[in-house]
Amino acid sequence: MRTSIATVCLSGTLDQKLAAASEAGFDGVEIFEPDLIASPESPEAIRARADELGLSLDLYQPFRDFEGVGPDLLEHNLRRAGAKFSLMNRLGIETMLLCSNVGTARSGDEQLAATQLRELGELAERFGVRVAYEALAWGRFVDDYEQAARIVRLADHPRIGVCLDSFHILSRGHDPQAIETIPADKIFFVQLADAPILSMDVLSWSRHHRLFPGEGGFDLAAFMGHLVRTGYDGPISLEIFNDTFRQSDAASTAVDARRSLRLLEDETRAWLGRSSRGRTEQMTARPLPVVEPPADINYVELRTDAIDEMRTLLAQLGFAAHGRHRTKSVELWSQGAARMVLGRPETQPPPPTVAGIGLSVSNPDAALRRATDLFAPEIHRPEGPGDESLVGVRAPDGSEVFFGLEGSTEPKWVREFPVPDQPGAELVERVDHINLAQPWQHFDAGVLFFHSVLDLRSQPSMEVAAPVGLVRSQVLRAADGVVRIALNLVPSGAHDDAILPQHIAFASTDVLALARQARERGFHPLDIPANYYDDIEARYDIEASLLAELKELNVMYDRDEAGEFLHFYTQAIGTVFLEVVERRDGYEGYGALNAPVRLAAQYQQRRDAEGVPA
Numbered sequence: 001m002r003t004s005i006a007t008v009c010l011s012g013t014l015d016q017k018l019a020a021a022s023e024a025g026f027d028g029v030e031i032f033e034p035d036l037i038a039s040p041e042s043p044e045a046i047r048a049r050a051d052e053l054g055l056s057l058d059l060y061q062p063f064r065d066f067e068g069v070g071p072d073l074l075e076h077n078l079r080r081a082g083a084k085f086s087l088m089n090r091l092g093i094e095t096m097l098l099c100s101n102v103g104t105a106r107s108g109d110e111q112l113a114a115t116q117l118r119e120l121g122e123l124a125e126r127f128g129v130r131v132a133y134e135a136l137a138w139g140r141f142v143d144d145y146e147q148a149a150r151i152v153r154l155a156d157h158p159r160i161g162v163c164l165d166s167f168h169i170l171s172r173g174h175d176p177q178a179i180e181t182i183p184a185d186k187i188f189f190v191q192l193a194d195a196p197i198l199s200m201d202v203l204s205w206s207r208h209h210r211l212f213p214g215e216g217g218f219d220l221a222a223f224m225g226h227l228v229r230t231g232y233d234g235p236i237s238l239e240i241f242n243d244t245f246r247q248s249d250a251a252s253t254a255v256d257a258r259r260s261l262r263l264l265e266d267e268t269r270a271w272l273g274r275s276s277r278g279r280t281e282q283m284t285a286r287p288l289p290v291v292e293p294p295a296d297i298n299y300v301e302l303r304t305d306a307i308d309e310m311r312t313l314l315a316q317l318g319f320a321a322h323g324r325h326r327t328k329s330v331e332l333w334s335q336g337a338a339r340m341v342l343g344r345p346e347t348q349p350p351p352p353t354v355a356g357i358g359l360s361v362s363n364p365d366a367a368l369r370r371a372t373d374l375f376a377p378e379i380h381r382p383e384g385p386g387d388e389s390l391v392g393v394r395a396p397d398g399s400e401v402f403f404g405l406e407g408s409t410e411p412k413w414v415r416e417f418p419v420p421d422q423p424g425a426e427l428v429e430r431v432d433h434i435n436l437a438q439p440w441q442h443f444d445a446g447v448l449f450f451h452s453v454l455d456l457r458s459q460p461s462m463e464v465a466a467p468v469g470l471v472r473s474q475v476l477r478a479a480d481g482v483v484r485i486a487l488n489l490v491p492s493g494a495h496d497d498a499i500l501p502q503h504i505a506f507a508s509t510d511v512l513a514l515a516r517q518a519r520e521r522g523f524h525p526l527d528i529p530a531n532y533y534d535d536i537e538a539r540y541d542i543e544a545s546l547l548a549e550l551k552e553l554n555v556m557y558d559r560d561e562a563g564e565f566l567h568f569y570t571q572a573i574g575t576v577f578l579e580v581v582e583r584r585d586g587y588e589g590y591g592a593l594n595a596p597v598r599l600a601a602q603y604q605q606r607r608d609a610e611g612v613p614a
């Protein structure tokens with residue numbers, strides 16, 4: 001599969017965009033006209049630069065508002081097109097994208113549009129170029145790819161074909177199956193974009209919210225499957241208009257982009273494999289190693305300067321102290337199968353406080369190979385003699401993900417730490433979920449990373465109101481539900497990022513007993529306001545004695561169709577806090593209704609700690 005990316009996806013100057021695309025391993029790029037016009041380089045110099053970087057220039061775009069017009073305007077439009085064809089000759093670009101007319105078309109007569117495209121084809125012939133006609137989802141008369149394909153057929157000119165853009169097709173709910181009725185030699189270009197499922201006008205959706213494949217809600221494997229069945233073998237190009245990507249580092253965006261196509265190629269191969277008429281020969285990348293989703297989170301590594309406070313907190317929650325590792329400057333705390341590795345930040349820039357997680361997988365080597373095939377940077381850790389070697393990769397937010405062998409007993413590396421003097425309280429069973437605050441520019445990349453590398457599935461994303469802004473939250477979880485990772489998007493305006501810390505939630509068999517024992521050890525939970533308890537009483541008709549106990553211990557409550565959820569929070573230590581949860585009778589959620597109350601309580605806690613008057 002030949003991969004391409006539109007320069008509009010990336011931030012920076014045209015030269016920086018080309019460099020980022022090349023560095024990430026793309027075969028080619030689409031030149032977006034505003035990037036060219038704004039460039040100080042001549043078209044010839046841009047061509048030379050692309051050659052030097054090993055990039056083909058696959059498309060020049062967009063050309064707008066050509067067809068369906070009156071005779072005077074047609075003449076003007078042909079003159080405009082001639083100028084662009086001549087520019088394309090200087091750039092050495094063969095294909096120009098023509099968007100369906102959104103403004104100047106007077107008629108939706110398909111025969112008229114076809115006749116005018118035929119004239120454009122004649123002109124293109126003279127320049128040795130060709131035109132790919134794309135139905136924009138908001139086109140004045142042409143807004144559907146089947147209509148565009150009909151007009152192209154009527155135009156019947158070798159220099160006129162279609163451009164298929166998954167966004168325009170899938171955003172309108174059009175069935176991509178009819179792609180198979182378009183002859184492959186009439187498909188001149190293919191653009192891919194994913195998007196979150198939103199209910200808004202399609203133009204704004206397209207111009208601001210497109211995402212790389214795998215980051216949104218479209219079924220792009222099916223789209224690709226229908227395309228591959230036509231025999232199309234041209235470039236597959238990403239065209240992502242996204243406000244965040246325009247502002248973030250081009251090099252890392254380009255790597256995310258390549259990751260998305262790598263995954264999609266694999267998913268397309270699988271889709272074709274399941275269908276009766278698969279032709280997978282164009283899926284040229286070797287298949288990604290298949291991995292089972294991780295079986296559990298076998299440790300979480302925290303790097304914090306507030307190490308004494310964290311020790312106190314873990315002890316209050318009933319964790320056993322194993323002490324320091326025999327060679328590394330970290331210590332281990334455990335309770336049940338929940339293991340916390342604790343150390344100070346040692347690298348510059350400092351790692352996120354939740355600096356790493358260990359995942360138990362059936363085949364660590366395959367998991368590592370899959371991750372590196374998906375362009376995740378591998379981590380090499382110095383090891384002491386006899387220490388178990390850790391294999392892992394770096395996530396987009398800078399945290400580390402290590403793969404360990406799944407098994408019924410504890411991981412071997414635990415024996416590299418001393419045995420605790422006192423056992424833990426054993427009211428915590430394991431890590432229930434972790435919640436990673438993502439810097440605003442890494443959120444979508446984080447979703448794609450955990451989805452593609454670990455085969456975790458995205459749950460619908462949610463928005464939670466916090467005093468500092470709306471927090472977008474997305475849970476990714478394994479099919480069996482054991483491993484759950486929630487990603488939170490820190491609002492870009494929230495300079496005080498400590499208000500949206502990361503957190504680790506432990507699963508307990510008896511949260512009330514644990515809260516009581518912790519209190520006896522001096523623990524003070526996050527204070528929950530009395531108004532909250534009035535509200536849940538009204539909402540759920542909770543038994544008076546339970547309500548009193550929840551209130552006394554600052555434990556929050558939720559319910560779904562299956563069961564109940566009891567959970568409490570610790571106060572934050574720096575940018576991290578802990579949670580203990582009890583899921584009764586198969587409750588599946590995370591207490592979403594409680595999240596705004598918790599965020600406001602944390603905000604209040606910080607203001608109190610800083611002595612700000614209420």
Ligand SMILES: O=C(O)c1ccc(O)c(O)c1
Pocket residue numbers: 061062097099134136165191206207239
């Ligand atoms: O939003 C637009 O105008 C626009 C332009 C070119 C495209 O290929 C496209 O899909 C959308």
Ligand SMILES: [Mg+2]
Pocket residue numbers: 134165191239
């Ligand atoms: Mg497009």
